Amino acid sequence: MSVDAATVRRIARLARIAVKDDEVEHLQGELNAILAFVEQLGEVNVEGVEPMTSVTPMAMKSRTDAVTDGNDPDAVLSNAPQSEDGFYLVPKVIE
Amino acid sequence: MTELTTLTLAEARDRLRKKDLSSAELTAAHLAAMEKARALNAFVLETPEQAAAMAKASDARIARGDAGPLEGIPLAIKDLFCTKGVRTTACSHILDNFVPTYESTVTSQLWRDGAVMLGKTNNDEFAMGSSNETSYFGPVQSPWRREGSNTPLVPGGSSGGSAAAVAAQLCLGATATDTGGSIRQPAAFTGTVGIKPTYGRCSRWGIVAFASSLDQAGPMAKTVRDAAIMLRSMAGPDAKDTTCVDLPVPDYEAAVGRSVKGLRIGIPNEYRLEGMPAEIEKIWQQGCAWLKSAGAELVDVSLPHTKYALPAYYIVAPAEASSNLARYDGVRYGLRVPGKDITDMYEQTRAEGFGGEVRRRVMIGTYVLSAGYYDAYYLRAQKVRTLIKRDFEQCFAQGVHAMLTPATPSASFGIGEKGGADPVEMYLNDVFTVTVNMAGLPGIAVPAGADAQGLPLGLQLIGRPFDEETLFALGEVIEQAAGRFVAQPWW
Numbered sequence: 187m188s189v190d191a192a193t194v195r196r197i198a199r200l201a202r203i204a205v206k207d208d209e210v211e212h213l214q215g216e217l218n219a220i221l222a223f224v225e226q227l228g229e230v231n232v233e234g235v236e237p238m239t240s241v242t243p244m245a246m247k248s249r250t251d252a253v254t255d256g257n258d259p260d261a262v263l264s265n266a267p268q269s270e271d272g273f274y275l276v277p278k279v280i281e
Numbered sequence: 282m283t284e285l286t287t288l289t290l291a292e293a294r295d296r297l298r299k300k301d302l303s304s305a306e307l308t309a310a311h312l313a314a315m316e317k318a319r320a321l322n323a324f325v326l327e328t329p330e331q332a333a334a335m336a337k338a339s340d341a342r343i344a345r346g347d348a349g350p351l352e353g354i355p356l357a358i359k360d361l362f363c364t365k366g367v368r369t370t371a372c373s374h375i376l377d378n379f380v381p382t383y384e385s386t387v388t389s390q391l392w393r394d395g396a397v398m399l400g401k402t403n404n405d406e407f408a409m410g411s412s413n414e415t416s417y418f419g420p421v422q423s424p425w426r427r428e429g430s431n432t433p434l435v436p437g438g439s440s441g442g443s444a445a446a447v448a449a450q451l452c453l454g455a456t457a458t459d460t461g462g463s464i465r466q467p468a469a470f471t472g473t474v475g476i477k478p479t480y481g482r483c484s485r486w487g488i489v490a491f492a493s494s495l496d497q498a499g500p501m502a503k504t505v506r507d508a509a510i511m512l513r514s515m516a517g518p519d520a521k522d523t524t525c526v527d528l529p530v531p532d533y534e535a536a537v538g539r540s541v542k543g544l545r546i547g548i549p550n551e552y553r554l555e556g557m558p559a560e561i562e563k564i565w566q567q568g569c570a571w572l573k574s575a576g577a578e579l580v581d582v583s584l585p586h587t588k589y590a591l592p593a594y595y596i597v598a599p600a601e602a603s604s605n606l607a608r609y610d611g612v613r614y615g616l617r618v619p620g621k622d623i624t625d626m627y628e629q630t631r632a633e634g635f636g637g638e639v640r641r642r643v644m645i646g647t648y649v650l651s652a653g654y655y656d657a658y659y660l661r662a663q664k665v666r667t668l669i670k671r672d673f674e675q676c677f678a679q680g681v682h683a684m685l686t687p688a689t690p691s692a693s694f695g696i697g698e699k700g701g702a703d704p705v706e707m708y709l710n711d712v713f714t715v716t717v718n719m720a721g722l723p724g725i726a727v728p729a730g731a732d733a734q735g736l737p738l739g740l741q742l743i744g745r746p747f748d749e750e751t752l753f754a755l756g757e758v759i760e761q762a763a764g765r766f767v768a769q770p771w772w
Binding site: 187189193194197198199200201202203204205213216217219220221223224225226227228229230232235236237238239240241242244246247249258261262264265266267268274276277278279 | 378379380382479480481494520523524526527586588589591592593595596603607610611612613614615616617619620622623624625626627628629631632635640641643644645647648651654657658660661662663664665666667668670703704705708719720721746
């Protein structure tokens with residue numbers, strides 16, 4: 187399988203990465219090189235094989251459902267590009 | 282003072298304990314060496330004041346008789362580990378000026394045991410790369426050069442800064458991470474020792490995530506013994522990482538020098554690649570001979586799905602990366618580029634913040650997880666991963682204790698030499714290491730020889746799950762036979 191220019195634009199949109207028109211062709215070439223490389227997996231007989239979900243067999247750990255951290259909005263917001271009154275600021279979402 | 286930087290971690294530790302050396306002196310010697318070696322670009326942030334303060338506190342603890350296992354030892358930290366109050370960027374523009382308000386579990390355990398932080402080391406952006414050339418801070422130069430040549434070489438990647446810092450004797454050891462070979466490949470390229478422990482041995486908490494089912498932290502060091510000492514402090518249970526196992530941490534150093542007599546070492550036939558340089562084959566044979574003369578038994582084994590590990594990796598790792606890197610949206614931390622609405626803000630931020638390799642992988646990951654392609658790519662790759670792991674399990678079930686393979690298909694190469702036209706050319710560097718991540722196993726790279734141009738070459742030992750001790754025992758045999766490989770300063 188290979189991707190065309192429209193698919194490259196669609197993937198970029200899904201990945202939320204702006205791609206300029208003059209970058210599409212180059213990106214298409216790179217993505218197709220990778221897809222051509224992974225194509226060989228088609229040769230493998232995977233009939234009846236379970237997909238791996240955990241590389242180390244282990245039971246999921248659980249802990250007491252209790253508050254162990256928090257109440258520190260200043261620390262949480264300390265790296266925010268924009269914040270005000272204990273909130274992150276983003277461009278207007280609802281008109 | 283310069284000779285202090287030639288000590289191994291174990292030697293420095295012993296001298297500190299005997300009080301014939303202070304951490305202040307030892308740390309100052311390394312800070313001076315770092316300053317002289319800035320041309321290597323191994324560090325993206327030096328923390329001399331913090332280092333001096335930590336060294337002073339270590340000296341006080343040593344004086345009180347209260348020394349930890351790594352007391353006073355100056356270490357370098359890969360910029361993927363969050364360090365409280367100290368800028369952590371994963372060498373990405375999108376994390377410019379990110380200052381964590383918390384400490385990664387692994388580094389917190391190093392400080393608990395008395396280690397001193399010298400600074401943060403360069404790496405490929407988000408650990409995506411095999412040459413350290415994708416870093417936003419620019420490439421790292423290897424301390425190694427071909428004989429009679431000034432061509433700048435790569436130290437490998439993604440942990441290129443850590444590898445260069447250890448090889449150039451700017452620190453006594455460094456932390457690193459390995460998702461497809463990012464500890465073992467740079468170790469092989471720089472004549473240093475690097476171990477990727479079993480998945481789940483070290484906590485991933487506070488380490489910038491790349492591919493969560495593959496990422497593991499591990500040490501890079503001058504010797505096998507030094508790596509064993511560091512891993513003991515780095516490993517261990519952590520309630521903050523549910524994939525981190527609740528197993529006690531052995532005294533790995535005790536395994537260094539342990540007899541390897543009677544161990545069965547598998548030699549996987551599929552690692553004999555067509556077109557592999559004769560020098561690689563030669564050191565592999567040499568490694569077999571060394572282990573054999575130490576009393577190990579060599580057996581030919583087959584890992585039939587080896588060739589599918591790298592293509593499966595280039596589906597699984599980008600898929601996980603595309604999910605993990607969704608968090609970089611210009612809202613909570615890092616870079617924000619304004620846009621005409623919120624979606625445009627996300628898209629402009631991510632376009633400017635991610636470098637070319639990261640963008641490629643996020644897009645491939647997005648594609649293989651998208652509706653209509655998930656089964657054909659992602660699900661199939663996860664099934665192939667099961668088969669890769671099964672290959673190893675079958676060999677171990679037949680009584681094989683560990684396997685010996687080359688660490689890389691070549692020695693180090695020049696900066697700018699590979700991957701320019703086709704990204705896959707660079708990916709092939711990890712052909713021998715990536716299987717180990719896919720199967721969650723421990724793997725160690727140990728220097729074993731040099732090529733005709735004097736560049737170091739490494740061998741890899743692959744172990745049973747959570748049997749890092751056997752790898753340290755076998756690695757020591759190779760190190761004793763091959764000797765150490767120390768770069769001659771040109772910087």
